[in-house]
Amino acid sequence: MEIVSAVSLWLIPILIGFILIYGTFKKVPTYESFTEGGKEGIKIAVSIIPFLVGMLVAISVFRASGALEYFMDLIRPGLDALGVPPDIVPLAIIRPISGTAALGMTSDLIAVHGPDSFIGRLASVLQGSTDTTFYVLTVYFGAVGIKKMGDALKVGLLADLAGIIASIVIVTLVFGNM
Amino acid sequence: MVNIIWVMLTAIGIVFAMINGTINEVNEAIFNGAKEAVTLCIGLISILVFWLGMMRIAEDAGLLKKLASLFRPLVKRLFPEVPGDHPAMGYMLSNMMANMFGLGNAATPLGIKAMEELKQLNGGKNEASRSMITFLAINTSSLTLIPTTVIAIRMNYNSASPTDIVGPTLVATFCSTLAAIMIDRYFYYRRTRKG
Numbered sequence: 201m202e203i204v205s206a207v208s209l210w211l212i213p214i215l216i217g218f219i220l221i222y223g224t225f226k227k228v229p230t231y232e233s234f235t236e237g238g239k240e241g242i243k244i245a246v247s248i249i250p251f252l253v254g255m256l257v258a259i260s261v262f263r264a265s266g267a268l269e270y271f272m273d274l275i276r277p278g279l280d281a282l283g284v285p286p287d288i289v290p291l292a293i294i295r296p297i298s299g300t301a302a303l304g305m306t307s308d309l310i311a312v313h314g315p316d317s318f319i320g321r322l323a324s325v326l327q328g329s330t331d332t333t334f335y336v337l338t339v340y341f342g343a344v345g346i347k348k349m350g351d352a353l354k355v356g357l358l359a360d361l362a363g364i365i366a367s368i369v370i371v372t373l374v375f376g377n378m
Numbered sequence: 379m380v381n382i383i384w385v386m387l388t389a390i391g392i393v394f395a396m397i398n399g400t401i402n403e404v405n406e407a408i409f410n411g412a413k414e415a416v417t418l419c420i421g422l423i424s425i426l427v428f429w430l431g432m433m434r435i436a437e438d439a440g441l442l443k444k445l446a447s448l449f450r451p452l453v454k455r456l457f458p459e460v461p462g463d464h465p466a467m468g469y470m471l472s473n474m475m476a477n478m479f480g481l482g483n484a485a486t487p488l489g490i491k492a493m494e495e496l497k498q499l500n501g502g503k504n505e506a507s508r509s510m511i512t513f514l515a516i517n518t519s520s521l522t523l524i525p526t527t528v529i530a531i532r533m534n535y536n537s538a539s540p541t542d543i544v545g546p547t548l549v550a551t552f553c554s555t556l557a558a559i560m561i562d563r564y565f566y567y568r569r570t571r572k573g
Contacts, residue, residue: 204545211544212524219436237434241426245419250417258384260411261391264403270394296518298380300396307418307531315537315548324532324543328525329550333518336489340514341506343490344497348505351565355511356518358561363519363554370546370553 204374248300257306259290263312284368287319288378291326296333296360303327322371418534426532433479441480446471455508456516456559459499466495470513477521489517512562519558520551 223230262268272286279286285294291305333356341349395404438444446468453471456460461467476485492513500507505513525547532540543563 205542206545208539208542209550210547211548212541215524216432219432219439219441222441223435223439227511228435228438230435233435233438233501234431236431237437237571238431240426240434241428241430242423244430245426248422249416249419252386252419253412254384256392256415257408257411258387259394260407260414261404263391264385264407265391265400266398267391267394267540277462294380294383297383299385303527303531304415306528307414307534310531310535311414315532315535315540320532320535320537321543324525324528325547325550328522328528328543328547329554330517331503331518331520336514336517339486340489340493340517341510342494345504346497346506348495349486350506350511351562351569352506352511352514354516355515355558355562355565359515359519359558362557362561363550366550366553366557367546370549371534 204370248303250301252307254306255301256308259305259308263308285319285322287313288322288326288368291323292364295326295330295364296357299332299335302332318371318375321375322367325330325367325371326364329367330360333357333360418531421534422527422530425526425533429480429524429526433481436479437481437484442472442475445478446475449474456512458485459509460496460509464495464499466492466499466509469495474521476518478523480522480524480526489513508566510561511565515558516555519554521555522547522551558569 220230223233227343259268268290272289275289276286287309291302291309294305295302306323306327310320313319313323315321315324333353336350337352337356341352391404395401450462450467450471453474454467457467457470462469462475470490473485473488473492476482476488493510496507496510496513497503499509524544528543528547529540532543
């Protein structure tokens with residue numbers, strides 16, 4: 201597990217260093233390229249504002265009203281037996297359906313439980329390690345007119361489930377259940 | 379689907395507020411939730427700008443193409459029905475590389491291109507071919523190398539170590555991608571046995 205932590209620490213600086221040196225070596229105008237690409241980042245951040253506002257308001261209302269706690273208590277006994285924290289369930293459900301909605305839930309979990317809590321870390325890993333099955337399915341198949349999806353949805357959702365299980369196991373192994 | 383969930387969350391919350399007498403908290407939550415979302419997005423700008431800037435350098439330097447050719451032998455085995463030098467293979471590889479580096483916006487058009495080519499390979503039929511399902515399975519299991527957005531959120535909430543989830547995310551992604559491939563293979567063999 202120490203290796204996993206070391207990777208966390210070193211991967212980004214090494215990658216950045218490598219890209220810069222490789223780019224210079226390939227005679228890329230690095231600074232100009234960087235600023236060009238960076239503009240895209242602003243666009244993305246601004247364009248997700250409405251999605252996050254909508255989702256965070258809905259979750260905040262759901263939580264503040266006491267509804268969230270009520271449903272958590274309902275499912276807690278079953279999940280405790282499996283070692284699954286109930287707080288993660290709404291995120292796990294929405295992750296395959298909407299990427300931005302999941303992003304809203306992840307930030308909500310991180311805000312409420314703290315980024316370095318078990319739930320905060322689990323939400324982080326979960327958000328990063330699975331993708332929006334329904335979005336990929338709709339966009340990719342929709343764009344080229346595939347009507348009969350075959351096993352695609354089943355395979356995608358089962359893969360998401362595998363990702364969720366993997367996230368829980370790995371976060372528990374690396375950070376321990378706090 | 380999202381529409382239903384979104385309305386349900388809000389509506390159930392309001393009904394609960396009436397029953398529980400938490401209407402004050404709910405009022406506060408509406409405005410705080412909105413404020414927090416905007417603050418968060420502003421906080422995301424820093425990392426998104428930096429990362430996408432870096433990725434543009436990698437792209438301009440041909441690093442993504444290079445990686446794609448490195449992964450080609452491996453990916454070829456995943457798609458036995460697609461000829462190795464077919465354009466579909468190229469698009470699929472580029473899509474996976476873009477996904478790996480968190481370039482979601484660049485990945486989508488490439489993925490659609492790949493699907494178009496796969497459809498042609500399948501005789502233009504409107505049903506999903508084996509390769510299409512495999513491609514989707516890999517895509518939905520996420521191939522992120524560095525979860526930049528998540529790191530940005532963690533920084534926003536003052537994490538002591540915002541990047542300590544990179545390693546675990548990599549391992550989880552690897553497991554879910556592997557599982558996706560195995561699940562896809564299982565369903566394929568089940569189909570062919572029946573058919």
